[in-house]
Ligand SMILES: Nc1ncnc2c1ncn2[C@@H]1O[C@H](COP(=O)(O)OP(=O)(O)OP(=O)(O)O)[C@@H](O)[C@H]1O
C-alpha cells in the first residue's frame with residue numbers, strides 16, 4: 087500500500103450520504119467497493135445512497151441480506167449490491183456471477199471477508215465504525231490500486247464538511 091488510509095468523520099447520515107454522492111461521481115464499471123463494519127454500521131445506507139444518487143428516478147434499495155445480490159441500472163453503469171453475510175461457501179460467489187460482475191459492473195460488497203483470494207486486488211475498502219453518538223461513524227478508506235489515487239485526491243474532512251457539490 088503506497089498511501090495513508092483516509093480517515094473521515096461522518097457526524098450524521100447526511101455526511102454519509104454526501105460522501106456516497108461524491109464517490110458515486112468517480113465510479114465506473116469494473117470498480118469494486120468493499121464495505122466493512124459491524125451490523126448496523128451503515129454499509130447498506132452508504133450503498134443505497136450511491137445507487138439512488140446514480141439513478142434519475144431513485145428505486146427502492148432493500149438490503150440484500152437474504153437475496154445476496156440486487157442489481158440496479160444507473161447512469162454510471164450497472165450496480166451490483168451484494169451482502170455475503172449469509173453465504174455458505176466460496177463456490178457460491180462464482181455461481182452468483184459475482185466474479186464476472188467484478189469486471190463488468192460497479193460492485194458494492196457488504197461482508198466481503200468470504201471472498202478470500204477472489205478479492206479484487208484493486209478494490210477500494212471502506213471500513214465503518216460506530217461511535218458513542220448513534221449518528222456518528224468513523225470511516226477509513228483504503229486501497230492499493232493506483233487508479234484510486236487521483237480519484238480520491240480531494241477526499242478529506244475539509245471537502246466533506248463543504249457542500250456535496252464542492253471540492254471533488
Ligand atoms: N452517520 C451515519 N451513517 C450511516 N448510517 C447511519 C448514520 N447515523 C445513523 N445511521 C443509521 O444506522 C443504520 C445503519 O444501517 P445499515 O442497514 O446501513 O447497516 P449495515 O452496516 O448495512 O448492517 P448489516 O451488517 O446488518 O447489513 C441506519 O438505520 C442508518 O439510518
Ligand SMILES: [Mg+2]
Pocket residue numbers: 129130131149169196
Ligand atoms: Mg447491510
